[in-house]
Amino acid sequence: MRTRIALGLVGAVALVGALLTLGPSAGAAVPDTVPLKITNNSGRAEQLYVYNLGTLLSTGRQGWADAAGGFHAWPAGGTPPTPAPDASIAGPAAGGSATIRIPRFSGRIYFSYGHKLDFRLTTGGLVQPAVQNPGDPNRNILFNWSEYTLNDSGLWLNSTQVDMFSAPYAVGVQRADGSTLSTGHLKAGGYNGFFNALRGQPGGWANLVQTRSDGTVLRALSPLYGVETGALPANVMADYVNRVWQKYATTTLTVTPFADRPGTKYYGRVSGGVLNFTDSSGAFVTGFRKPDAASVFGCHRLLDAPNDAVRGPISRTLCAGFNRSTLLVNPNQPDTTTAAFYQDVVTNHYARTIHAQMADGKAYAFAFDDVGQQESLVHDGSPRQAYLTLDPLS
Known part of the structure; x- marks a missing residue:
């Protein structure tokens, strides 16, 4: 059964399945922090910024983690929202790798190219980017995120396209026996293949694509946001x-x-x-x-x-x-x-096109894409190391 885990982000829900309703605790087999190796195979020359944001499971407090896995609670927010502290971590240059440590969070690993993300705090917590809003300060930034939970029962780490399809990446985990699980890689040419297919789909689906003024393709919004913003007809289904x-x-x-x-x-x-x-x-x-x-x-x-x-x-x-x-x-x-x-x-052509371009066919293209185990998720009860691999935008 799927369990939705709150991230402490205003308007946001982590979409990692079956995290707190599993069986016996793995106990001491799960360390307080796990190394996350970030490999930048994007081919992009811009500075990469990484963020580890979420809820510390031991206390329920919202905050961010530094590169060593140290927790920092968010200060009080305001109305209107006030700027959040700079939680960015300098990521590896193109072709390089860097390792940070992730604590026992229910959270997200954000990454952005060329610009830091603009996070704000309200009295209710962190406001995540909402790029379906034309006035969102992050709308013209190329970014994406992964979701994870690390608790007594192990690590769950996924790639997600529930809100948008953007800068591609894959996730992985090294298991206790030394073997590695991974998911989330696109087929060769899959990034451009997705956008070309979506643009060619009649009925308003091309309107989901957002492009920056310099010609950079930033993302495709989910069809939920397409309907909510009028990009897709309300009667599309x-x-x-x-x-x-x-x-x-x-x-x-x-x-x-x-x-x-x-x-x-x-x-x-x-x-x-x-x-x-x-x-x-x-x-x-x-x-x-x-x-x-x-x-x-x-x-x-x-x-x-x-x-x-x-x-x-x-x-x-x-x-x-x-x-x-x-x-x-x-x-x-x-x-x-x-x-x-x-x-x-008549179908969810956004989800159809995403799955068609995935190397293993797995994705989180809508909230319950884990029904029938079609989700892009890795898990291990005693993880040695986690992986986030940023792939080419081609």
Whole structure:
């Protein structure tokens, strides 16, 4: 089951799955800090800046870590937001590597090229960059971030495109036995391939791409932000959602949300405009009104997924089915046969294009892309070292 871990960032949620609900603690096998080797294969000559921001799990305090893994709490913020202390760490030059230490955080590793990021503090905590806002001071900076949690049960480290697709990178971890896991690398030419494909997709998808005045391609916004800003039509998913509602007015949708509990099933039928679910005894457990595109792309609002044992697991399964457009071809969800993903003309073309360009096919292209283990995530209970590799923008 997926658990969302708060980062202490205003408007932000870490998207690393199953972090605090796992089994026995690894205890002393997990050190207080783990080395993170950052390798700059970007080919870009600009100064690289690195940031390690998050919540210290031992105290719940928000702050940042220096290169040695030392924790620094944020000072009080204000209204309007006040500038945050400079938490930047000088990153390695192109072709080089540098190692920092990451503490027991639920946090993010940001990196930016050529310019430091502008972070602000409100009375509620850190304000993360919101480049869907034309007035955000970071809008014209090329940057990206990875997410991680380090706790008693080990290290989880992912690459993410939930909010945007931008400067490419991969993550990795060296396990206790010396072997290494990695994910997040694009195929050769995958960076340009993604943007070319998105620009060629009719229906407003090209409007997700943001370019700087000097011609630098900065990012593609997620379709959630596209809908919220008007770059994508608000009805971009309506035809597919309507067809799903029609199908399940006369057909039963079976959801088996836990791979390790195949006997736990829920049965959905549309009645009175609501997709109602019952359990194996026939008792009603939860219902969903017809979701709009923002609910589908954001896996929230009408597809809200609380961290509970019933509605959340059903909702995340529906979210994956809508984004991957598998609900019409398979009444048994989740569908984990990737050949059926994104085949409908109405689908999340942003997520489709990202997965098509990944070397291993794995990505976090929407919030519950971990359904069916399609996420770009590495984990080890006794990590020796973590890796962040910045790849070419080509």
